[in-house]
Ligand code: ADP
């Protein structure tokens with residue numbers, strides 16, 4: 001899509017580097033797959049049971065990982081879904097209530113039941129945060145057990161029910177093991193696909209930088225619901241496998257310990273990783289077996305392990321294995337943006353009408369943050385917004401980008417009023433922004449962060465990403481290419497694969513700009529982009545901003561550096577206590593008496 005002149009070195013090196021990265025990422029999975037496939041050669045059925053159990057747990061944890069590790073939702077009662085899946089398969093396969101169904105069919109039904117329940121358990125996550133959501137998931141776990149106990153006619157109550165037996169090639173112990181291993185491998189593949197898709201990046205962005213995610217067009221409720229459905233489905237299937245492995249299930253089998261195991265496997269594995277939680281699950285399944293007396297202590301053991309990991313490596317196993325990010329970065333790095341590339345990445349687009357703010361008013365309690373503000377941002381121009389601290393600049397940006405709903409007035413674009421309190425819809429109007437304090441996903445690489453900005457450009461659905469279908473692959477290739485181009489524009493391309501939390505503050509500011517550019521913005525709102533930059537960097541930033549605006553983008557620049565404002569702005573609005581103190585060209589403002597008195601003179 002982008003035929004832009006990238007530096008020769010970078011483009012010549014990229015394909016091989018990509019292959020090496022891919023091999024590096026795939027190697028651990030290949031090792032696990034081979035070890036898993038060869039396990040029956042040991043001929044030890046005891047370890048066979050444990051390995052099967054690890055596979056079953058991983059089928060559940062792989063889905064939960066998207067909820068906990070990626071989206072950052074504290075879902076600790078996931079054993080409820082295992083319970084429902086186990087009883088659904090067992091009861092339907094036993095034929096006590098319905099005619100006996102094929103165990104494979106019951107497994108599929110358990111998946112559907114799990115998906116429905118997963119969505120129901122997930123619903124509170126859209127409103128409740130952290131602990132409160134955690135408590136509701138725990139509540140569901142308790143309810144599931146109580147229902148099973150009370151509904152004796154169907155579930156057998158405390159006496160229990162026999163688990164399904166899978167016929168055909170999967171009836172023997174090792175046959176069933178291979179069946180579970182296959183499903184575990186498929187789950188690994190599917191969740192890895194999601195992790196490497198705009199959905200996975202959106203989840204992590206919701207976790208670490210929610211406002212930036214929304215400004216990039218990530219619709220949190222829809223995305224979370226999709227993930228809860230998926231996570232519930234695989235947990236339901238895991239329940240069916242669990243029932244078969246246990247061969248007989250009673251409510252006692254679904255302990256709180258098990259729920260804790262699932263949750264902690266993800267934490268010690270590392271949030272936002274697939275391999276880490278996979279290893280975590282294997283570790284926690286094996287650990288109690290290594291010494292029989294430890295079984296009684298398993299919860300204590302998990303807690304101790306968690307504590308140790310948090311103290312030694314807060315990023316979990318994944319961080320311990322992340323060798324690439326331990327290589328030191330060059331010190332004293334200077335950012336050299338390349339404005340000459342801007343035309344290539346932003347060019348050829350239709351001009352928008354101006355973005356106009358009409359009579360905006362917004363108070364917080366007694367504070368009038370903005371008080372009757374009129375302002376027009378025109379395409380192709382840089383509009384400076386200055387004023388003392390607390391004069392309402394950031395609040396203005398927040399109203400434009402839909403975080404706050406103004407108490408009076410409106411934001412008009414192309415003849416329509418932009419809906420208040422809908423930040424995730426702004427990206428579709430190609431309104432992009434940066435933040436006064438950079439909002440980034442520290443644990444993701446620089447290029448992943450930038451790709452978040454291109455979320456709305458994707459065509460493929462969640463299911464297409466799950467199975468890595470052509471549209472998903474096309475989306476990813478295009479996003480990668482665009483993000484690289486945007487990084488080249490701001491001069492950060494050499495750091496593309498570095499974890500964002502290793503960057504300097506000034507680099508993060510430029511990274512946010514390249515993320516915003518992913519929208520090919522009609523309007524770009526910059527909140528103090530020069531804060532923390534050196535004088536040279538500020539100059540280069542100024543040139544970059546002007547070049548972007550000349551491509552037709554309307555820029556709203558909030559800034560404290562008066563030099564930058566007067567150098568590059570076409571219009572300047574001065575705010576004081578939420579009111580316009582003065583507006584005009586830089587020359588007019590510079591000589592405006594009130595402004596000099598109230599602001600510049602100080
Ligand atoms: P600026 O960006 O110009 O420094 P802000 O727009 O951040 O100023 O703030 C304007 C005023 O509104 C300040 O008095 C600030 O304390 C207040 N304010 C901003 N956001 C909130 C909020 N979420 N809740 C309460 N007061 C707020």
Ligand code: MG
Nearest residue numbers: 393394395436
């Ligand atoms: Mg501010």
